[in-house]
Amino acid sequence: MPELPENEAQRRLLERECLNRTIESVELGDDTSYIELPGDNERKRLVGRQFTETRRHGKNVFAGSKTGPWMTVHLGMTGQLIPFDEPADPPDYTKLLIRFEGNRALAFRCPRKLGHVRVIDDPDEYIAKEGLGPDALAIDRDTFLETFGKTKSAIKAALMSQEKLAGIGNLWSDEILFETGLNPQCRANELSKDTLGELYDAMQSILETVVSKDADYEKLPDDWLVRGRDEGSDCPRCDGTIVTAKVGGRTAYFCDKHQE
DNA sequence: TGGGTTGTTCGTAC
DNA sequence: CGTACGAACAACCC
Numbered sequence: 001m002p003e004l005p006e007n008e009a010q011r012r013l014l015e016r017e018c019l020n021r022t023i024e025s026v027e028l029g030d031d032t033s034y035i036e037l038p039g040d041n042e043r044k045r046l047v048g049r050q051f052t053e054t055r056r057h058g059k060n061v062f063a064g065s066k067t068g069p070w071m072t073v074h075l076g077m078t079g080q081l082i083p084f085d086e087p088a089d090p091p092d093y094t095k096l097l098i099r100f101e102g103n104r105a106l107a108f109r110c111p112r113k114l115g116h117v118r119v120i121d122d123p124d125e126y127i128a129k130e131g132l133g134p135d136a137l138a139i140d141r142d143t144f145l146e147t148f149g150k151t152k153s154a155i156k157a158a159l160m161s162q163e164k165l166a167g168i169g170n171l172w173s174d175e176i177l178f179e180t181g182l183n184p185q186c187r188a189n190e191l192s193k194d195t196l197g198e199l200y201d202a203m204q205s206i207l208e209t210v211v212s213k214d215a216d217y218e219k220l221p222d223d224w225l226v227r228g229r230d231e232g233s234d235c236p237r238c239d240g241t242i243v244t245a246k247v248g249g250r251t252a253y254f255c256d257k258h259q260e
Numbered sequence: 261t262g263g264g265t266t267g268t269t270c271g272t273a274c
Numbered sequence: 275c276g277t278a279c280g281a282a283c284a285a286c287c288c
Contacts, residue, residue: 002266034283059267077267078285093285112284114267153277162268171266226266249279251264 002059002075004136004167005210010073010081011056012214014063014106017083021100022050029094029107036116037096038071045069045119046098055123057135058166062123069119072126076114082107127166136167137207144200148188155191155199156184157248168203170250171226172210176203177252178225178237183260184252185245229253 026043038046051063051071061081064070073081082091086103096108096117108117120126134143147165151158158164159173168176177184179202182195191199213219217226223236231253233242240257 006266074267076284077265079267111286112265112267114284151276157278160267169266246279250267 002077002079003169003172004056004058004207005172005215007056007059007061007075007167008211009215010075011054011061013083014051014061014081015054018063018098018100018104018106019051019054021102021104023047023098023100025097025099027097027099029090029097032095035095035110035113036118038117038119042119046071057123057127058132058162059169060127060130060132060166062126064123068121070121070123070126072118072120072123073108074115074117076110076112076116078112079108079110079115082109131163132166133162133164134166136165136203137211139165141197141200144203145193145196148191148196148199149193151188153188154185154247155182155188156250156252158188159203160248160250167207170252171229172206174229174253175225176206177259178254179206181258184247184254186260225253225255 023046026046028037046069049069050065052065055062059074061073062070073079083104083106084090086105090097090105090107091109093109093111094107095110098106148158151164156173156177159168159176160170174184176199180199182199210220220226228236229242231242231244235242235255235257238255238258240255242253243256244251244253
């Protein structure tokens, strides 16, 4: 589920389904060893309150109110927020269950336990403390050019670095570089200002498009990498082949021809 | 069976 | 300091 567009879709879901309802209980699910979830006292802080607004910064979703407290959710690799109406059972792998007035409930599902939920006082303070860079859809062009013009790491690793830019991960960094025709291994500071500008434009347009489709990949054009991101398959843009390489600790998928 | 995964963190090294 | 790498975390999928 987990990069900027997927998290934005989750934020919208919370906005639609879970706002302005008094929280009656916040309970832990089954098998909560290892995963970080709010403790007894933190969960109690939410009871009796309402979420009246939501926010998102990079891959972090927030729900809270002017006076706080706030809940912040990180989905990890396989986390999901699932609103539902009781008495239906919560989904498998529910790690946290919030019950609202009426019969509305919200499950935080996290099979691989790589996500977390925290209760915090203030999102801005939290974002600063976590050292997150500007959100990838909010960063302005000049800041982007400045940051990337002086980083020596591989461009893909730089795009995925949450301290530089919050919200891009393995999947969408591949798509952005595919669109721009850049090799994921090239050094960020060796790119011209014009090329970095093209990269910025591709990033904005790709993220906006995926957000506009609520991160439903079926609705994306057939010539996007994400639609056929398999090693050895034909490039949908040229007569190249999709190949892989390890970059920034992750597997990069790219075209061996139009991305050099 | 072994290897891979839309994520992060930590130790280590240069 | 900035950067790079492997391992770890956990469970599922092929």
